[in-house]
Amino acid sequence: EVCCTNKNDHQSPINSCTKKARHDPILKPLNIQYDSKTSKRIVNMGHCFNVEFDDTADISVLNDGPLTGKYRLRQFHFHWGSTDADGSEHVIDGKVYPAELHIVHWNFHRYPTFEEAAKHPDGLADIGVHLKIGEKKTVLQTIIDNLGQVKPKGKEHMLIKYKLSSLLPKDLNYWTYTGSLTTEPYFECVTWIVLQQAIPISSAQLTQFRGLLCKAENEKPVPILENHRRVQRLPDRVVRSSCT
Ligand SMILES: Nc1nnc(SCC(=O)Nc2ccc(S(N)(=O)=O)cc2)s1
Numbered sequence: 001e002v003c004c005t006n007k008n009d010h011q012s013p014i015n016s017c018t019k020k021a022r023h024d025p026i027l028k029p030l031n032i033q034y035d036s037k038t039s040k041r042i043v044n045m046g047h048c049f050n051v052e053f054d055d056t057a058d059i060s061v062l063n064d065g066p067l068t069g070k071y072r073l074r075q076f077h078f079h080w081g082s083t084d085a086d087g088s089e090h091v092i093d094g095k096v097y098p099a100e101l102h103i104v105h106w107n108f109h110r111y112p113t114f115e116e117a118a119k120h121p122d123g124l125a126d127i128g129v130h131l132k133i134g135e136k137k138t139v140l141q142t143i144i145d146n147l148g149q150v151k152p153k154g155k156e157h158m159l160i161k162y163k164l165s166s167l168l169p170k171d172l173n174y175w176t177y178t179g180s181l182t183t184e185p186y187f188e189c190v191t192w193i194v195l196q197q198a199i200p201i202s203s204a205q206l207t208q209f210r211g212l213l214c215k216a217e218n219e220k221p222v223p224i225l226e227n228h229r230r231v232q233r234l235p236d237r238v239v240r241s242s243c244t
Pocket residue numbers: 102104114115118126180181182183184185190
């Protein structure tokens with residue numbers, strides 16, 4: 001179809017109606033290969049914190065699923081709300097989760113830089129994973145223990161040998177649709193892959209996310225209480241499912 005990018009009609013996040021999501025047999029299982037040796041550092045971006053990876057080689061990559069070609073792991077981050085009642089970006093049948101993990105990959109083989117890839121509809125591939133309040137997730141605690149080192153905006157701290165694969169749920173079935181970055185610059189460059197199984201986080205762990213500051217060290221401390229975008233009310237989008 002004619003893809004007119006200046007209509008801004010592929011904005012994310014969205015509310016997906018699972019009954020309308022069609023199983024597409026062409027969709028493959030996700031092929032996720034993360035190597036803990038590529039984890040580099042945790043950075044307070046001001047509106048969230050990013051855990052960044054070394055994407056200078058095809059070591060941690062995402063293949064298959066709805067994708068054509070190999071996408072390199074770049075960073076992951078979270079979105080959360082001011083209370084546990086809100087916080088996710090993607091909504092499923094009207095259900096909101098307290099937080100959402102975004103694992104950002106980019107089409108290294110097609111575009112010379114991440115910034116260039118962000119200007120094309122097939123430039124990025126994001127895995128979205130909902131978080132639900134439950135028992136404490138140990139591998140999340142490693143991240144949370146490091147948040148103390150990056151409280152002010154702009155601070156960064158080494159994070160070595162982080163096992164991102166252990167953060168993923170067992171069931172990798174997903175919904176997928178074409179969408180956008182959910183923060184500035186909102187480019188419509190993301191193939192969204194939203195997992196159907198949520199992962200647990202304890203309320204105490206989630207509270208620690210809100211302790212991060214959106215101001216730099218020498219400014220008055222202001223906590224990042226919430227950083228999730230509202231669902232985009234747009235013409236119905238085609239959401240496909242990897243399973244029936
Ligand atoms: N000219 C440009 N400015 N910024 C970029 S891309 C920077 C970046 O990584 N942005 C980004 C924004 C939102 C998301 S998200 N929440 O996963 O949709 C992921 C990534 S290209």
